Amino acid sequence: MPSPWPAAPPTQAHRAAYADATRKSFWLDTLPGRDPHAPLDGALDADLCIVGGGFTGLWAALYAKALDPARDVVVLEATRCGAGASGRNGGFVQASLTHGIGNGLSRFPDELDQLERLGLENFHALASDLRRLGIDAEFEAAGDLIVALEPREIADLEEEAELVRRFGHEAELLDAERTRAEVNSPMYVGSLWTRTGSALVHPGKLADGLRASAIHAGVRIHEYSPVRGLDKTATGVSVRTEGGVLDARRALLATSAYPPLLRAIGRYIAPVYDYVLVTEPLDASMCDAIAWTGRQGVSDLGNQFHYYRLTADRRILWGGYDAVYRYGGPVGPQLDDHEPTFAKLSQHLFTTFPQLDGLRFTHRWGGAIDTCSRFSVFFGTALGGRVAYALGYTGLGVAASRFGGRVGLDLLDGRSSEATALTMVRRRPLPFPPEPLRTGVIQLTRNRLAAADRNDGRRGLWLRTLDRLGLGFDS
Ligand SMILES: Cc1cc2nc3c(=O)[nH]c(=O)nc-3n(C[C@H](O)[C@H](O)[C@H](O)COP(=O)(O)OP(=O)(O)OC[C@H]3O[C@@H](n4cnc5c(N)ncnc54)[C@H](O)[C@@H]3O)c2cc1C
Numbered sequence: 151m152p153s154p155w156p157a158a159p160p161t162q163a164h165r166a167a168y169a170d171a172t173r174k175s176f177w178l179d180t181l182p183g184r185d186p187h188a189p190l191d192g193a194l195d196a197d198l199c200i201v202g203g204g205f206t207g208l209w210a211a212l213y214a215k216a217l218d219p220a221r222d223v224v225v226l227e228a229t230r231c232g233a234g235a236s237g238r239n240g241g242f243v244q245a246s247l248t249h250g251i252g253n254g255l256s257r258f259p260d261e262l263d264q265l266e267r268l269g270l271e272n273f274h275a276l277a278s279d280l281r282r283l284g285i286d287a288e289f290e291a292a293g294d295l296i297v298a299l300e301p302r303e304i305a306d307l308e309e310e311a312e313l314v315r316r317f318g319h320e321a322e323l324l325d326a327e328r329t330r331a332e333v334n335s336p337m338y339v340g341s342l343w344t345r346t347g348s349a350l351v352h353p354g355k356l357a358d359g360l361r362a363s364a365i366h367a368g369v370r371i372h373e374y375s376p377v378r379g380l381d382k383t384a385t386g387v388s389v390r391t392e393g394g395v396l397d398a399r400r401a402l403l404a405t406s407a408y409p410p411l412l413r414a415i416g417r418y419i420a421p422v423y424d425y426v427l428v429t430e431p432l433d434a435s436m437c438d439a440i441a442w443t444g445r446q447g448v449s450d451l452g453n454q455f456h457y458y459r460l461t462a463d464r465r466i467l468w469g470g471y472d473a474v475y476r477y478g479g480p481v482g483p484q485l486d487d488h489e490p491t492f493a494k495l496s497q498h499l500f501t502t503f504p505q506l507d508g509l510r511f512t513h514r515w516g517g518a519i520d521t522c523s524r525f526s527v528f529f530g531t532a533l534g535g536r537v538a539y540a541l542g543y544t545g546l547g548v549a550a551s552r553f554g555g556r557v558g559l560d561l562l563d564g565r566s567s568e569a570t571a572l573t574m575v576r577r578r579p580l581p582f583p584p585e586p587l588r589t590g591v592i593q594l595t596r597n598r599l600a601a602a603d604r605n606d607g608r609r610g611l612w613l614r615t616l617d618r619l620g621l622g623f624d625s
Pocket of ligand 1: 201206207226230231232237243244406409411425426457547548549550
């Protein structure tokens with residue numbers, strides 16, 4: 151059976167629907183204005199320097215202060231806190247630390263029980279931290295629906311249901327009729343509704359709230375302070391920005407898909423761009439036409455998958471499908487716009503919900519994902535243990551970044567915990583090959599994944615070989 155998506159190119163109407171959209175993350179665009187923190191200027195000292203003010207860096211900063219309020223902690227952020235992936239994502243909060251239970255099972259079968267338990271603990275702790283810190287990030291324990299668009303995918307849903315229940319989740323298989331009663335698309339032939347370990351959040355408000363909480367805890371934050379290099383010193387590490395130098399005893403790198411400050415990191419990370427559209431708020435008749443009163447986060451099942459959800463003011467956020475890797479792995483604002491992907495995303499939304507014909511998009515943007523070959527956060531240390539890093543969430547880091555920031559700090563401080571003993575924490579992923587081979591391998595893999603979607607999900611020789619090697623490509 152061919153792909154469920156139209157073979158015909160997107161029409162003028164599909165393109166017109168987003169032509170006037172603001173080229174900025176909806177989450178960041180709708181935050182109340184806030185003044186930036188001053189850039190680092192001149193020479194400073196600190197106990198701990200955290201490079202990167204996304205979720206990983208901000209959670210680590212809060213954890214450092216909770217452990218020792220007297221510790222002098224400085225966050226250096228290249229632009230604004232939350233302006234990276236943390237302020238641009240879909241806002242799906244998933245308990246899994248391993249990019250899903252299936253991926254976890256294939257990579258860490260012996261410790262998946264433990265990883266799932268730690269993931270759920272982290273998920274619940276995140277929710278209680280938001281309450282404790284007074285962060286209103288529109289956290290909704292809405293659960294998620296994985297929808298099947300083709301009859302052959304029902305077997306995949308049954309397998310997934312068995313798997314998530316085995317790890318203690320509450321999950322229910324719905325037939326086509328019950329699925330459409332939840333979210334009304336004529337494309338749906340069934341779904342899996344998982345009610346536990348899955349929530350939605352306003353990621354911009356989350357980042358903003360963490361930034362404010364860090365300041366409240368005594369963390370110093372310097373924005374517009376891109377770090378250019380790190381040097382080992384007798385007592386720690388010297389961190390250079392354009393305008394200053396910070397001498398710190400220790401540094402934690404939370405730089406995600408951005409150009410790595412250590413060569414070692416670059417071997418493991420391929421920045422992959424994901425693109426997102428957000429619609430105008432749905433009017434009452436459109437709301438009636440699509441139901442969606444349970445407000446679940448939704449994703450479909452292909453290798454090239456979409457993720458979509460409602461915002462608090464009943465817009466649809468619609469993202470994914472294409473995952474764009476460019477030669478050399480550049481990251482920057484010039485890549486936030488990608489016309490061919492927006493056209494496809496628009497076409498696919500109206501294919502999924504034909505009853506929303508005439509709806510317009512108000513926001514369009516892209517963001518870089520820190521893809522690694524095992525699709526889950528990895529850690530390491532450098533410069534004689536003075537520096538540690540935590541990155542590689544591969545598109546599933548909204549919740550896992552809380553875990554990543556804390557474990558990264560434990561490793562940096564030499565503190566043992568249940569997590570620091572895990573193989574998942576101790577072992578790094580298989581590296582990607584260097585360019586130009588890297589681009590060749592990634593493009594071939596993307597091409598074969600798309601072909602598998604068109605070919606009843608059958609994985610050809612290339613994908614099966616990668617599976618055997620434990621190498622992968624995802625977003
Ligand atoms: C479009 C998109 C959709 C996604 N959807 C989801 C989702 O629905 N659910 C989910 O779980 N995950 C999702 N993710 C992934 C999730 O957003 C990330 O895993 C998570 O935000 C990672 O947080 P982080 O702090 O590690 O990285 P980031 O938020 O990218 O933060 C890194 C920060 O480091 C700064 N920085 C980098 N280099 C330097 C330097 N040299 N000096 C100073 N600062 C520097 C950057 O400016 C940036 O602010 C998505 C990602 C994208 C891009």
